[in-house]
Amino acid sequence: MTDGRIAVVGASAAGLAAVEALRRGGWTGALTLIGDEPHLPYDRPPLSKQLLSGDWQADRLGLRTADQLDALDLDLRLGTRATALDAGTRTVTLADGERLACDGVIVATGVRARTLPGVAGTAGIHTLRTLDDALGLQTWLSGAERRLVVAGNGVLGCEAAAVARELGHEVTLVGRDPLPMRRLVGDGTGTLLATEHERHGVRMLTGVLDGVETADGHVTGVRLTDGSTLPADTVLVAIGSEPAVDWLRADAALDTTDGLRCDEFCAAAPGIYAAGDVARWYHPGHGRHLRIEHRMNATEQAMTAARNLLAELGVTEDERRPFTPVPYFWSDQYGMKLQAYGVLAGADRAETVLLDAGERRVAALYGRDGLATGVLAAGLPPRQIRGLRAVIATPGPWDEAHARLLAAVGGE
Ligand SMILES: Cc1cc2nc3c(=O)[nH]c(=O)nc-3n(C[C@H](O)[C@H](O)[C@H](O)COP(=O)(O)OP(=O)(O)OC[C@H]3O[C@@H](n4cnc5c(N)ncnc54)[C@H](O)[C@@H]3O)c2cc1C
Structure with a gap:
């Protein structure tokens, strides 16, 4: 099936990655991208860094040019709010009352500042x-x-x-x-x-x-x-922030407690998928639902959600695949870059393996229920930091991860 319509709600990092993946995956039908901000998709991390400092102007934040978006042949609705989703009939309602009947919907509405x-x-x-x-x-x-x-x-x-x-x-x-x-x-x-x-x-x-x-x-x-x-x-x-799920609450078929709850395929209901900051999906590797507000996750999850939606609709012959990323996050402060792999939030154990305040170097391990789940570092050479991903690629026994982290950062 390649006619009909897919709607992607939320025109930011996850929404953009979703529409691109849908076109790449072979969707030739109508593709509606709905965003309540008036801007073309832009990148948020520089907002609190290069834009706030005045080093970058706003035009540098655009994720794609208007021409690049044109090439996707989108039905682009900016400055337009979705006000409801009927998951059973896959119908999205817009603020002006228009109802869009869809074959599939990807929810990518992110979070709002408290x-x-x-x-x-x-x-x-x-x-x-x-x-x-x-x-x-x-x-x-x-x-x-x-x-x-x-x-x-x-x-x-x-x-x-x-x-x-x-x-x-x-x-x-x-x-x-x-x-x-x-x-x-x-x-x-x-x-x-x-x-x-x-x-x-x-x-x-x-x-x-x-x-x-x-x-x-x-x-x-x-x-x-x-x-x-x-x-x-x-x-x-x-x-802090709150998942933008207000528009989904009227449909009792959707669980909107702390984001839109999804299964391991990022599906909230048949034909309804979610990605990015708004999605709370089941990560089989961690054995629990996670909701991750990280830039890279928005793109990776949207690509998986799009691929799985196309598989469900029979547009591709692929099997749906669970979304099992190693989350990655960074933060810049005073020229120092903190980087983390895995999951830190919800940890019941944290141990600093290396701390040198003078040299602004740190490495720490995080875990839950006896397993190591995340690692964070700053001030290490880039290759060493990238190597930390392997330390935590899947949650594993604390002592083993601890020994691997020590070896990786040369601690004692
Ligand atoms: C200032 C700042 C700094 C950040 N720095 C980092 C960083 O250093 N590292 C990192 O990993 N991550 C960082 N992040 C997080 C990262 O930017 C987010 O994880 C990412 O933007 C999530 O993308 P998203 O598309 O899921 O959601 P969002 O970017 O929140 O986009 C959702 C879009 O949907 C729209 N929307 C909401 N409801 C509706 C509706 N009903 N109808 C239509 N549209 C709707 C919203 O207005 C928004 O445009 C930062 C975020 C901010 C705000």
Whole structure:
């Protein structure tokens, strides 16, 4: 079957990879790509790095040119929100009421930044998820010296704090955990990051955001739950994200608890697949459902979802294949690149195998239920870092992975 229609909802990294894979895989029917942002697909990681620092302009973030997209012969609906999916009939409803009957649907709607209630329209308060968010914050930071509070010391908050500090602003980084990114990376790497932020003049505080203080529609400070107030003229709310599944909730056949739940083939229901930050799929190697907010995962998962959809529709003669990646993630802060393979989130054990704050070198192993599941490193030669993928390619006994990691990084 190569006529009919496939709709891909979400026109970003995963959505783009899906439509490209569908065309490569032989889908010649209508291919509708629906995205609620007005922009052609662009890359998000530079938003908190090169774009925020002013090193790159927005036009450098485009993932494909208009000509390259034209060649895919897409029915491209930008600035268009999908408001519902009927999984049984494979029908997507758009905000203007149009209903698209489809043979297959790939859900790639990502996540949205969490924010605080009641702050919309207050000057000086920002989130950082979209290009428009980043341009707004960048404009703000490109002017006079600011007193910035970054609420949330996870990956995004840490990256933005580093850039703002390098631009010369006064920066306070507030998080629930005393160490930056600790919930993800553990104590050793968290300590290294704390040292780096302190060395660059970021003030770090432990606390939980309670609300903001304003005057004349402008932020003047943030309130913490311990009753203290931090003065600020700019606030970045970096308190996490939520899967964009609101439009799927009306269909009881779909499980939208923490993302769209899928099987090992990335299928949520017959003919309905998901990929990228929104997808919570069963990873057979880890024996549990995972949802991964990493750039590379968005592309790889979309390619698998597209291939499996085409196999299900009989467009190809392939068997559907489970999606069993070794997840990869990176973060850049002060010229230091942290890289991780495997799964760190949800670890019940973390051990720092190598830590040299002076040389900004670190290597750490993460695990769960007695198995090693992830490895993180910084400051090692690229070849050594790439070699760490093999240490963790499949979850395995802790002691064996630990010995392999030690051997790989030359620790003791
Ligand atoms: C500032 C920033 C820095 C990052 N840095 C890194 C990094 O250093 N390393 C790394 O590995 N990852 C990083 N990431 C994560 C990475 O960018 C994401 O994993 C990736 O963008 C996920 O792609 P996606 O297509 O699944 O989702 P998204 O990129 O979130 O795209 C989803 C799209 O769907 C749209 N949408 C949502 N709902 C609807 C609807 N109902 N109808 C139509 N459209 C809809 C959204 O507006 C959005 O355009 C970063 C993310 C951000 C925001």
